[in-house]
Amino acid sequence: MATTTQSRTSASAQSALGQAFAAVRGDTLKLIEPLSAEDCLLQSMPDASPSKWHLAHTTWFFETFLLERYEAGFEPFDARFRVLFNSYYEGVGPQHPRSQRGLVSRPRLDEVLAYRQQVETRMHDVIDMNAADAGFAALLRLGLNHEQQHQELLLTDIKHALSMNLPSAGYARRWPMTAVQEQPLRWLRVLGGQIESGYDPVHDGTFHFDNEAPRHALLLRDFEIASRPINHGDFQAFIGDGGYQRSELWLSMGWDWVCSGARRAPLYWSAEDATTYSLQGQVPIDAHTPLPHISYFEADAYARWAGARLPTEAEWEHAARVFGPSSKTGNFANSRAYHPLPATQPVRERPLQMFGDVWEWTQSAYAAYPGFRPAPGAVGEYNGKFMCNQFVLRGGSCATPAGHVRASYRNFFPPDAQWQFSGARLARDV
C-alpha cells in the first residue's frame, strides 16, 4: 500500500491525478485491441485470469476502495460484481471461485466495458472533489499501480491461453527481427559493507508498495554480478550438457518438478524446431536474447551448472543503485515488442538490461522487511499475506508498463511459476 508524506495536494496535482487516471485506464483498453470477445474470456489455468476479468477487477478496485468511500450516495454499478470481481480480499467479502473466472460469459465484454466507462466518469468527479486529500491520493495511486500490474498479467495470461490455440499469428504483429551480435558475459565487482535497502523517496519516485518499506540497513559482502541476463544461447548450452537430466544441479523440489513434468526446456520453448512461442506468434530462438519463462528451479539449476549463484534481492538492488541503470529506460511494454530484445548498447562497465526485458529471479524468499507493517483494512491484504513460499524477482519485463518499476520494486512468484517473463542474472562470491 502506498504511503505519502504529503498533507495536501495542490490544484495542479489534482489535475495531474485525473490525467494519470485517464492515462492508465486508457492503456488498459489499448491492450485488448487485438483481442476478440472470445479471446477475452479465456482462462487457461487457475493462476491466470481472462482479459475481461482483468478489465473488470481493476474497475472493481476503484469502485470498492475509492468510490464507495468518497462518493456521496454511492450505489454499486451492479451489486453482484462485488463478489464476481473480487480477487482475494477476504475483508471485502466472498469471491467468485478463482478457477471459474473463465466461465463468466455474463456480463459480456461490452457490458464490462460499460462498467469501466461508468466508473471512470464517476471517478473523475470524485478526483475533482478529493485530490487535495492525501489519503485519497494515496489510494488512487495504489489503484493505478494495481491496474498497471494487471496490465502485465493480462499480457502474460493471454499469452498462455493463446498458446493453446491454433499456432497462428498470436496476439500482436510480428516485429522486424534484426541480426544481433553476441554480448559476452562480464563479471562486475560490487563492494559490500553496510548499505541501505528498500524504498528511497529521493531516488525511487513518489509511489511505492508497502512491501518495499521500511528502508533498512544491512550488511553485504563484496560480490560480482553478471553484465547481462542469462540468454537463450546460455541455456542451450545447459540443455546440451544434460542440464535437465542431472539431479545434482537441482533443488530437491526442483528435481521432482522436472521429473513429474518430464521437462526438457523452458515454457514455450520448442526444442524440435528451435522456436519459441511469443506474443508475436511462433518465432525462431535467438541465442543473444534474454531468456524468459524459466521457473526459479530452472534459474537456480542453471546458476549451479554455471558455477555461480543467483543474487540476493539486496545485492540486486544495491547493484542497481551503484551502477545506476535507469528504470526509466529499457524494453518495457510500450516498445510493443512484448518479448525480450537483444541489447543494442555497447558493453560497458555496468550491467545491461537490469530493467525491462525479463524479471530476474533472486535467491531471496519473499519476506517482510524489518519493521514491516501492512496497511490497515482490506487493502492491507495486497502484499503481506503472500509472504510464504514465493521468491522475489526484480527489474520489470517487456510486459511491464514503462515507469511502473524502480530499484526497490519487489515482484514475487512461487518457484514453479513460468508464465511470467521471468529470467535471471548470475552473481558470485568474490
Next chain:
Amino acid sequence: MATTTQSRTSASAQSALGQAFAAVRGDTLKLIEPLSAEDCLLQSMPDASPSKWHLAHTTWFFETFLLERYEAGFEPFDARFRVLFNSYYEGVGPQHPRSQRGLVSRPRLDEVLAYRQQVETRMHDVIDMNAADAGFAALLRLGLNHEQQHQELLLTDIKHALSMNLPSAGYARRWPMTAVQEQPLRWLRVLGGQIESGYDPVHDGTFHFDNEAPRHALLLRDFEIASRPINHGDFQAFIGDGGYQRSELWLSMGWDWVCSGARRAPLYWSAEDATTYSLQGQVPIDAHTPLPHISYFEADAYARWAGARLPTEAEWEHAARVFGPSSKTGNFANSRAYHPLPATQPVRERPLQMFGDVWEWTQSAYAAYPGFRPAPGAVGEYNGKFMCNQFVLRGGSCATPAGHVRASYRNFFPPDAQWQFSGARLARDV
C-alpha cells in the same frame, strides 16, 4: 450407424434429403440465437462442450465422412480443423484435448459460422450428385441424426455452463406457468412372454443407429409399469424421508457418490428456496412436473425407497409398443419450454409422457444386442466402443428434437451423470 435396405433412391428422395439436411442444419443455428459469442465458448466441465464446438463438430462430421469421400477434388476448409473438431474418432486421427475445448477462441464464432456455411453449400452439391446412392444416403442420415444429438447436448451443456454465471434470466424467455393438477401414479399391467426387441423397420421409421439392432427375441415376465414419470413431488417425499441420509437405499457406488459430494438434492435443485435452475432461469419447483437431472444412483435409490424398481430397457420398449404412445408427440425441444411440463391429458389406461419431457433411466447396462456388429471404419466408433459402465435411458426429453426418437432408441450415460434431462419411471414385479 444407420443401415438401409434401399438399393436406390428416387429423385423426390434426393430432394427430400436436401430438404432434411437444410432443416436440421437450420435448427442448430436457431439454438444459438439467444447466445453471445462468449456464451458459445463456455465449457463448464470436460463432459460438456462449448456451443461453438458443437456447431463446428457437426460440420466436421459431414466434411470428414461425406465430403471427403464424395466430393471430387476435396479440399478441407481448414486442415487444422481435422484435429480441432474431431470428438473421439481414433480412426480419423488425433483429437484436440477434450477438456480444452473451451480454450479454442480461434477460430472465432463467426469463423465457425462461415465454416458451416461453406460446408453446407458444398454438401448440397454433393447431395444432388449422390442422393441415389444408398450408402451415401445412409451416411447422410447418420450425419443428420448425429447433428440432432448434438442439438440436445448443446442445450444441456449451455444449461450447465450458464448455471455457473449470475442467476439471471438464463437461456430462453420464461414461459407462462399454469397451475396443474396432481396426476396420481397408477400401475399398469404388462404381459410378458417371448417378445421381440430392437429396431423394427415397420414401426420405427427409416433410420436407426447400429446399437438398436439386430432385432432379437427374448423372454419377459409379466410386470407393471408406472403411469407417469417420477415427479418433483415424489422426490420431495423421498428427500423429506431422509433419502439422502439412508445408506440402505443406495448402491454402494451411489452411496460413495452421495457422501463424497455431500449431496442432498438433484442437480440444479435449490432446497433452500424450493426453486430449480432451468433454461428459462430460476423457476419454482412444481410438484406435478416430471423430475429431470437425476443420476442413475438417485433413480435407483428412489425406486428402492418406493418399494419398486427401474424397468429393464426391454420392458420399457415393450410397454411403449404395447400401449402405443406415439414418439411423434410429447414435450420435445420444439415446444421451446426446454423443461419438463406437467401432463395435461386425462389419465387413461396407458402410460403418459413416455416420450419427451425426461429421458428415463432403465436398470439395463448398455451392452451389445445378440449379433451386434458395429459398422466398418471410423463411423463404427459411434456407439459400440462405449459399451462399458453406462446405463440405458429411453424416450427422449424436452431437449430432444421432435422426430428424433423412437421406441427402439437407446441413449446411454454413466450412472453419475446428471446434466442431461434424465428422470425415471418405476416398474415392479407382479
Next chain:
Amino acid sequence: MATTTQSRTSASAQSALGQAFAAVRGDTLKLIEPLSAEDCLLQSMPDASPSKWHLAHTTWFFETFLLERYEAGFEPFDARFRVLFNSYYEGVGPQHPRSQRGLVSRPRLDEVLAYRQQVETRMHDVIDMNAADAGFAALLRLGLNHEQQHQELLLTDIKHALSMNLPSAGYARRWPMTAVQEQPLRWLRVLGGQIESGYDPVHDGTFHFDNEAPRHALLLRDFEIASRPINHGDFQAFIGDGGYQRSELWLSMGWDWVCSGARRAPLYWSAEDATTYSLQGQVPIDAHTPLPHISYFEADAYARWAGARLPTEAEWEHAARVFGPSSKTGNFANSRAYHPLPATQPVRERPLQMFGDVWEWTQSAYAAYPGFRPAPGAVGEYNGKFMCNQFVLRGGSCATPAGHVRASYRNFFPPDAQWQFSGARLARDV
C-alpha cells in the same frame, strides 16, 4: 445370501456343520503359514486388504451375524473390533477407513489369532445348540462361503503386496515346472433355444449366494465356445501385433486406461525377460499356460483382435452345463500351485479348464436376475448393492478353494481390475 428349503437339520448335519466350520477355519490359518506378522500387515492398495484383516474380518462376520444373535449373554471379544473389522456393512454401523487397514498394527497378529480362537470356541457351542435351526444353518454356510472368498482374496492381495517387495522367492515354494505341449484352440458348437439359468438345487449343491437366484428362463442363440482359455502364447501374439497400440481394438474407456497407464502387458508380466511374478516368485512365461491378471478391457480387446467375442454369462453357464465339466476338479487352491497350470488332459470335444486356473471374464454386466431380492437386513448388503459398473466372471481360479464354485457361481469385478486371477475364454456367433 444362502436360502434353504430345509426346515430342520438332523444330528448328523449338526456334526457336519461343526466339521465344515472347523475345516474352513483351519484352511484360512494354513494360508498364512508362509507369512510373517509384517507380511500380514501389508496393504498395497485400497482394493486389497492385509492378511491380518482378512483373518479378523471373517471372524467378525461370525461374531456379528451369528454369535450376537444366537449366543446367550453375548459379549463382544473387543467392542472396538465392530468398527475396525467391518468391511462395508452400513447396516451394522461405521467402518474403519478401507484405505487405512494397513495401519492397524494394533491389535497385533497374535491378538487377532486369539480373537479367532475365542470366537471359534464359542461358535462350536452355538453350532451344537442351533444346528437344527434352518435359518442358523443358512447363515453359518453363508459365513463359511464368505470365509472361502476371503481365502482367495488373501492370496491375491498378498501377491500384489509381495510383488512390491524385493524380488525374492515370493509366497510359496517354487513348484516343479514340466514341459508342456501346445493345446490348439478348437471351437465347440453349443445349441441355443430356451434355457434355464441360475442356481439349480439339483446340480449346483446345497448352497448358493443370493445373486445366483432366481433360476430363470431365457433365450440363447446358437454359439461356439473355445476349447480352452486364452493362454500366454495367444497374448504374446496380440502384443506382438501391436495390440496395446491399436485404439480400434479397445473400448473407449479401455483405451484411456491403456494410455493413462502406459500399459504394454498384463499385470505382473515382465516383457523384458519374459517372466511373470507368481506366488512362487518370478517364473518364466509358459506359452501354453492360461493367462491370468488381465482386466476386462484386455480380455475384450484380445477377443476383438481375435475376431471373436467374450461369452455372455448365460452362454458360459449353459456351456458348462451342456458339456458337463465338473466344478469338483480343476486346478484350485488345494493344488498349492497358486498359478494357472497347463492342461494335461488330451483335447476332447469338450471345453477344458472351465473350472479353476483362471476366472473367465464374460461380457455380462453384473446385474440382478429377474425377480432378484436381496436378503433382509445387513447380510443383504452382501451382493446386491454392488450391481453397478462391474462385469461377471465365472469358473473359479487357482486361488479359489476347492469345492467353492459351481456352474451358477457369479464373481464380479470392475473392468480395470487385474489383481485377481482373471483370464478369459473366447466365444463367437455361429
Next chain:
Amino acid sequence: MATTTQSRTSASAQSALGQAFAAVRGDTLKLIEPLSAEDCLLQSMPDASPSKWHLAHTTWFFETFLLERYEAGFEPFDARFRVLFNSYYEGVGPQHPRSQRGLVSRPRLDEVLAYRQQVETRMHDVIDMNAADAGFAALLRLGLNHEQQHQELLLTDIKHALSMNLPSAGYARRWPMTAVQEQPLRWLRVLGGQIESGYDPVHDGTFHFDNEAPRHALLLRDFEIASRPINHGDFQAFIGDGGYQRSELWLSMGWDWVCSGARRAPLYWSAEDATTYSLQGQVPIDAHTPLPHISYFEADAYARWAGARLPTEAEWEHAARVFGPSSKTGNFANSRAYHPLPATQPVRERPLQMFGDVWEWTQSAYAAYPGFRPAPGAVGEYNGKFMCNQFVLRGGSCATPAGHVRASYRNFFPPDAQWQFSGARLARDV
C-alpha cells in the same frame, strides 16, 4: 556436513569415537523396545517412515559413506539394500519409492536388526583403523548426528502412525502428571546492532552441519522476545476468539490450508474432550504446557492475533546467546516424557525452555548463509538441496536426543508440517 579443523585424532579420541558410535546406536535400539514388528512397519503418510526403515537407513548411511570407502574388501550386507534404504541421495543412485516404505515387509525386522549388528561390528574395526583420520572422523560424526535426527523422526513418525490405531495406551507408559502453576508471559528486551550468527566453534561444540556455516555478521534492530513458548492455554484463547474462522489473521496460503482441511485445532488436539494424543496415549490438555504440533501457518496466525510476530532465526539465535540458556539442559528425549513439560523453574529475567520441549518456528525461510557451500559428493545433498519453501525451527524438542542441538542448529520443515513437536515463541519490535 561436518567440517573439522583437526588434522589428527589421538588414541583416546579413537576410543571416544568408538564409544560415541556404540552409544548412539544403542539409543536407537532402545527406542523400539515398546514396539512390535508390526508397529515398526507402519507408514501413515509419505512424509513419515516406518521405524524399521529408520533402523535400516541409518545403518545404510554408515555402510555407504564409511564402510564402502574405508573398509578393505568391502562387500555390501545385501546389494539390494542400496536402493531399498537410500532416502534421497541421488548421487548414490535410485531409491525405493518413498511412499512405499511401509510395504517393505521383507527384509523383516529381525533381519534388519541383524543388518545393524553386522554393520556395527565392521564399523568398530574400521573406527579402530581410521580414528586418526580427520576426514573419517568428520564423516563418522556426521553419521552419528544423522542417526540422532532419525531417532527424533522415529518418535514423531510412530506417534503419527499409532494415532490412527485404536485409542489405547500409545507408545510409552503414562508419566505422572503434576499440577503446575501458570507462567505469565514476560517480554525480554534484546539489544541489536552488528552481531555474528552461525556456528561458533568456541561455544557450539565440535560438530555442526554444513547449513550452520559460515558464521557471518549481520545487523539486528532491538527487539523483545517472550519469556516462554506459546502454551496450550494461550492457544485455547486464540481458538475461543474465533482464530480459525478469521481470515485476516492468516497468510493467504494458510487460510487455504485451514479451509481445505476444515481445521479447528492443532494436530492431535481433540477439542471435544479437551485431550490430546501423546506418545503416552490420550492425555488431558494442560494450559501451562508448551504447545506442540502447530504448523508455521498456525504459529504465524497466532502471533498476528497476539499483536506480535515470530522472531527471525538470527534474533532467536542471538537471544539464546545473550541470555545464555544452556542447550545441555531441557526436556529432551532422555526425559522419556516424549511430550512438552510445564516449566518448573521460577521465572527470571531470561527466557525459559528455549531448548527442548518444542521446536520453535521462526519467520525465516530456510536459505543459504552468505558464502555457504555444500560438501562435495553425495553427502552434500544432506541440507542444501532443501533450501526452498521451508521455514527454520530452532531449539530442539522433547523428542530430540539430549546433546544433539546447539544455538546455531537449524531445523527446517514446510509451513504445513505439524507432525513434528513444533511450537513457537513470540517476538515483537521495540
